[in-house]
Amino acid sequence: MDIDNWQPLTVEEVSLLLKDISIPWGIAGGWALDLHIGRQTRQHKDIDIIVFRHDQQEVYSYLSQDWILYKAYKGTLEIWEGEPLEQVNDIWMKKGETSAWAFQFMFVDQVEEYWIYRRHPSIRRKASDIFLTTQEPICYLRPEIQLLYKGGSSVIREKDDLDWQTILPYLTIEEKEWLVSGLKGQFPEGHRWTE
Template identity: 25%
Template sequence: MPTDPPPPPSPEPAAVAHLPPAAFDRWYGGWDPLTPSTIAEFMDGFDRPWWITGGWSVEAFTGVSRPHEDMDVSILASDAEAFRLFLGDRWTPWNVDDSWFRPFDDRFPEVRPDSQLWIRRDAQSPWVLDVPLTPDTRGRWTNKRNPEHTEDLDDVTWVAPDGLRYARAEVALMFKAAQAREKDRWDAAVCLPMLSEESRAWLRGAVAAMDPSHAWLSSL
């Protein structure tokens, strides 16, 4: 009896993320990301919580624009299967983890709660959406950098004037502090002076818990 061909070998996602753009496009395909003006239509009908993270969430708070390489939308990890069913046959999600880069489908239905999903229509189409999963503890947002830190989702997100839900700026900066790429440092430089003292205290505590010697602490 014929069997399905084995899946292609899975590259290390860390290596994927650090490939030069031309090399990335050659091996994995390019990006044509959604934006805040198109994401609502894409997510229409998904009845679980979702919110915009990353650079777009910082921009929604500051009003200061910059180029964006992708669109990051997070969902609770416990809703990953519901999201896969929502995408149906219209889109093909891939799971990006520390040890694999593989289809998120009936063959591989399990995903780690702190991994992410990349979405495209098919192998000939560009990626349109990056979905970093957010671990949850009994439905509460859980900090993937510090699993003991949990909060109600409404306390770490906000609804902007455009009607979309975004990660609060201090939450986005906490995750950016873990990588501190050039764009992350730029976002921090623009955003930090605009944060309230309460937000700065939250960020200071979160970054200190992650790395007590982090360079950003001196700015907080």
């Protein structure tokens, strides 16, 4: 299975596809940052969608008739049959066995009314406050949360540094402070984005 064979849906196609789903969702990754500033800043090889883990059955029910859903776990991809997923965080979608990958769902955790940052669970936010909306309206992950995911990764890629440099001027003081606090919480020894 070719994991690099992507022909991602557009943001507009994802929005149309998910218009009738009854759960909160938002565009994530580099596209979320582009939606925040209102323009595309670089090429994107894929498109990510964030949903809460407890809504995974709704995702499966809504998409499994028309899409093949694969669970990505520890470097493998296996067809998801709808069983509850406690450890799997990513679901990749394609139309057919030989089709290119079209989009990816990423499950995030919620405890009571809070979204929990899996890499450092003391970092949290009201679940109702993790998405913003464009005028169209298209929901997307808040930029400071998306940058926390990028900056908090064990490997910060060149595109993550580029996203950081591009988006930083668009963040409010509060968003910057929240992000810096999160990075310092995860990396008390220091992080190059907080220097």
